[in-house]
Amino acid sequence: MNTIARNRLARIAFAAATILVFTSPLFAYPPDNAAVLYYRASLTYDANDSMIEKALQCARGRIPIDDEIRAYVHNNKHAIKHFVDADQSPHCDWGLDYSEGLDLMMPQYASLRNIGRIVLAKARMASESGDHAQALDLCLSVHKAGLHIANDGIIISHLVGISLNALANQSLSDILPHIAQDQQALIHLRGRILEISGDLRPIKAAVNVDLRTSGQDLRRERADYIVELCGEDISKESAKIIKQGDDAFFDASREYFMEYLDAVLTAFDLPYPESYEKLVRVAKQPSLDSKKNPHAILSDVFAPAMGKVLCLDVRNGTHFNAVVTALNLYIIKTRIGKLPDELPDDMPKDLFSDKDFKYEKKKGAFILTCQGKDLSRDETYEYEFKVK
Numbered sequence: 001m002n003t004i005a006r007n008r009l010a011r012i013a014f015a016a017a018t019i020l021v022f023t024s025p026l027f028a029y030p031p032d033n034a035a036v037l038y039y040r041a042s043l044t045y046d047a048n049d050s051m052i053e054k055a056l057q058c059a060r061g062r063i064p065i066d067d068e069i070r071a072y073v074h075n076n077k078h079a080i081k082h083f084v085d086a087d088q089s090p091h092c093d094w095g096l097d098y099s100e101g102l103d104l105m106m107p108q109y110a111s112l113r114n115i116g117r118i119v120l121a122k123a124r125m126a127s128e129s130g131d132h133a134q135a136l137d138l139c140l141s142v143h144k145a146g147l148h149i150a151n152d153g154i155i156i157s158h159l160v161g162i163s164l165n166a167l168a169n170q171s172l173s174d175i176l177p178h179i180a181q182d183q184q185a186l187i188h189l190r191g192r193i194l195e196i197s198g199d200l201r202p203i204k205a206a207v208n209v210d211l212r213t214s215g216q217d218l219r220r221e222r223a224d225y226i227v228e229l230c231g232e233d234i235s236k237e238s239a240k241i242i243k244q245g246d247d248a249f250f251d252a253s254r255e256y257f258m259e260y261l262d263a264v265l266t267a268f269d270l271p272y273p274e275s276y277e278k279l280v281r282v283a284k285q286p287s288l289d290s291k292k293n294p295h296a297i298l299s300d301v302f303a304p305a306m307g308k309v310l311c312l313d314v315r316n317g318t319h320f321n322a323v324v325t326a327l328n329l330y331i332i333k334t335r336i337g338k339l340p341d342e343l344p345d346d347m348p349k350d351l352f353s354d355k356d357f358k359y360e361k362k363k364g365a366f367i368l369t370c371q372g373k374d375l376s377r378d379e380t381y382e383y384e385f386k387v388k
Helices: 004-024 034-045 050-059 067-075 077-088 098-103 109-128 132-150 154-179 183-197 203-215 220-233 235-244 245-268 272-290 294-302 304-335
Strands: 360-362 365-369 382-387
Touching: 034 109, 034 132, 050 109, 050 154, 050 365, 067 109, 077 132, 098 203, 098 220, 098 304, 109 132, 109 154, 132 154, 132 183, 132 382, 154 183, 154 203, 154 294, 154 304, 154 382, 183 304, 203 245, 203 304, 220 235, 220 245, 220 294, 235 245, 235 294, 245 272, 245 294, 245 304, 272 294, 272 304, 272 365, 304 382
Parallel strands: none
Antiparallel strands: 360 365, 365 382
16 A cells, blocks of 8 residues: 555544544433533623622513613523523433532532523513513523523522422413413423423422431531531520530430431421421420530521421422413413313312312413412412413
């Protein structure tokens, strides 16, 4: 083989190898792990606090879209792309090491929440320009991000995730009237949001992981660190007891903490009113017991307000159920030409009462009202959906 032939063959071999490398799964986009894209989004977005607040108010429909908002959304186009593309990734692994206990380093949840607000501002822009399909896709991307964050495994991630879901639910409610005549779009949207929400882990799972992760640090060698971490939230007397505690003290404290955890997890299995009342009662118990039993001190320090956590979770789930119920009603209207006079059977429930929503038609809208109260606020919620 002459030199020219050998060089040509070498170039062909190099080109073939290059094609194989850059079309291999190693370079596939989007990556299998959505967390990679969320981390990239966090690194590239414009963290301008005043504009993030303006984007939030825009997403909620409280202020009009102006040139400043349009420019801000445009300047965040790369972060938005990463955030939205993460919707297509089959998995989300944040790379957390739960063995770190209280030292566990968490993702930049605040950044992801802020980017979600910017995405929803873009959704409103798309809807107002008549591109309702894009607006819905952006809302669903925020829903999926909420799922990815909530399923992280700890309480704070669950709460951040469902806060994104709540924002997406409100944006969906605002967009729905614009597609209310399009049966295909309504059915597709219902299928997508039910698919996404079906993967959401229950709050009980997050509470279990979170408290067990924290409980790993109930050890004598971590005494000084625990006191330092608590700061002014712990009395001098309790701090002294913790610092002077021996192995037997921490063993007994861990046993008390696990009993507290069992009581909390049992409470989450009860119907909402009973669950809330028991969680409030259980949360007070370590403080009461610590006056006579020093082994309750650490549980008092480590016990978050689970009643509020439960209410936030139920509030989000109820709002979501209201959106799905509204979707069903819009779909019925496309079939029979009007809204039904009564709420059909087998509709999603108001989770505060585990009963159907109260359903009321009025001119240009219908209202779904909860039959149970948010006990942490002593408030009953209603959700209004426009009808054109």
